[in-house]
Amino acid sequence: MSTLTADLNLTELRQGLLSRDISVLEAVEHASRRIQETEPLINALLHVNQEQALRQAEELDRQGPNPARTLWGIPVIIKDVLATKGLPTSCASKMLQDFIPFYDSEAVHRLKQAGAIILGKANMDEFAMGSSNENSAFGPSRNPWDLERVPGGSSGGPAASTAAGQTPFSLGTDTGGSIRQPAGFCGLVGLKPTYGRVSRFGLVAYGSSLDQIGPLTRTVEDAARVLRVIAGHDPKDSTSAPVEVPDYPARLAERPDLKGLTLGIPEEYWDAEGLSPEVNQGCTAALEAARGLGATTVPLSLPSSKYAIAAYYIIVMAEASSNLARYDGVRYGYRDREAKDLIEMYARSRSAGFGPEVQRRIILGTYVLSSGYYDAYYRKAAQVRRLIRDEYDQALRHCDVICAPVAPTSAFRLGEKTDDPLQMYLTDVFTNPLNLTGLPGLSLPCGLGEQTGMPIGIQLFAPAFAETRLLQIAWTLEQELPRLPRPSGLASR
């Protein structure tokens, strides 16, 4: 018998709905109440789709439970970078404040086909550019574990929302760690699938060779369920791979322990300057738990990793400057009404519509692609990208997964890094390299930090399209890791 609570996970809610212990209407009303209670504190959402969601809930209740639909009746929050038909999709930017798409992104379409109810759109760093959610044009989201701290970014809204128990899961995007880092900061499971595993159709483009959509959930099993729904080739995205999608949830329990598995421990992550003692301690304890389950660990080296941030930011800014050229005030988005001619209209619309970090990245991206600098920066970064990927491929021939902390510290305080863009970029040191390689990664909560009391996350990397392996190992390990209590920042709620 399930009862509705804020920490009910997707799998539990699904059981409750299918057995009719809980009606879909009750689930959506509960989520809506939770949103009303927590939003004044965490600002995780930019739009709530309550009326439509309640109508859909009533309709599903009339139809009756359908076990073939994996997400039947489950309310979900979507990062505001994913197009949702008829619902605002602002990317947390003034540029797209009034933009209402006439189509669904493929991932959202697949969620709906599976029976999910879109309850709201989540806050984020503007156009997914940031690591703390402080670059939102509509105010930062806050971490449910401590309201004075950031939820991470750029999927800070989805992470804060799911951690606060607004819905059992949310959908985010990860260009340089934007699912894994906020999941880590908020005590959730965050999965960045292999580049090409999930269609990017309808994902507002930032770094097209890096962006990937994935779930933020409370458990590994939930992540497996969502990935099963959203993964698979889509003719509308030629980079989505024609690779078969395994039945992830059905295969989770194939590994009752970790005997015979080798975990790679890269020194560039574990011995990194700036790795906080509490993160080191939490992640080391998780490795100890893995050894207790029979895994062996091998030290390894990924020497080019130290160049990943520089290569990543050159590539992502170059792609951003090109992708964001489309915002010209002509077909959609903000337009300056005073401009006297077309060129002036472009410049004034873009300068008023984009926030400072977006403008910095466009300028730098334009610079590294300009003639005279292209070879020194963009081409050089792409060569380093090749070296990094070769090293990861090589390392994964000597181990089953690579393990690393998600970030050097737990969630930092609001305002702590906003004055210096480079300091903010450097917080991505453990997440950027994976996006350059295109490989899949999963972050898993492994306890609370001794100094800050904030969640600590460990991440696992696997070979391309080996999400089954990633999920199986994480699922087995999860059972030996400390279960997190409810977020402390919302104790009274």
Add this chain to the structure above:
Amino acid sequence: MKKIETQEVAKIASLARLEADRATLERFAGQLDNILEYMETLHELDTTGVDPLYSPVQHPAPFREDSVHQAYTQQDVLGNAPESDELYFIVPKII
């Protein structure tokens, strides 16, 4: 030596169709100089003969039938335009 001066930032911004006041351009120049200096670390690595990797995709691009179908209506596509006349996007005078 500085990697980038305010004047160059102003030029790049204008190429990217962005405009900013002097104080903002100066602040950007300082920040961008700092970032570019960090990016210089890449030059410690010898990448002679390394083939650049621009996309992690390893499968060949799948082909589909080149068939005509209407996905969206003109009304859909014009629906978010700041200004249109039901048939066209309207923009300020060009010449």
